[in-house]
Amino acid sequence: MLEIWDYTEKKWGEDQADRYVQGLVAAINDLQGKPRRWRPVRDDALAGVFFFRYRHHYIFFRELSRATLGVINILHENMDFPSHLKVDDEQSGNE
Numbered sequence: 001m002l003e004i005w006d007y008t009e010k011k012w013g014e015d016q017a018d019r020y021v022q023g024l025v026a027a028i029n030d031l032q033g034k035p036r037r038w039r040p041v042r043d044d045a046l047a048g049v050f051f052f053r054y055r056h057h058y059i060f061f062r063e064l065s066r067a068t069l070g071v072i073n074i075l076h077e078n079m080d081f082p083s084h085l086k087v088d089d090e091q092s093g094n095e
Helices: 002-012 014-031 081-091
Strands: 050-054 057-065 068-076
Touching: 002 014, 014 050, 014 057, 014 068
Parallel strands: none
Antiparallel strands: 050 057, 057 068
16 A cells, blocks of 8 residues: 555645545545445356445455455556466465
C-alpha cells in the first residue's frame, strides 16, 4: 500500500494520498463478513481467491477465517492481473 500512497502523493498531494489509502483500508475492512460482495477469480490455479474493486484498484484476497481476510495483492486496473497473481501465488508456496 505504500507504493499506492507514494504514487498518489506525487501526483495529487499528501491529503489525497491519505484519503485514498484510508478508503482502501476501509473497503477491505468492510468486505469482512459480506461474501455477497466478493467476486471469485475465475482461474482454477487460484481457487479460493476473490476480488473486489475499489475505485482504480482491485483487491485480491482469501478468507482466512469468518472474521479475517488475507489480502494477496492490490493491483491498479491497468496492471496485468494474471502475471502478478501467479507470481504472488508461487511466492506463497501454493504452486
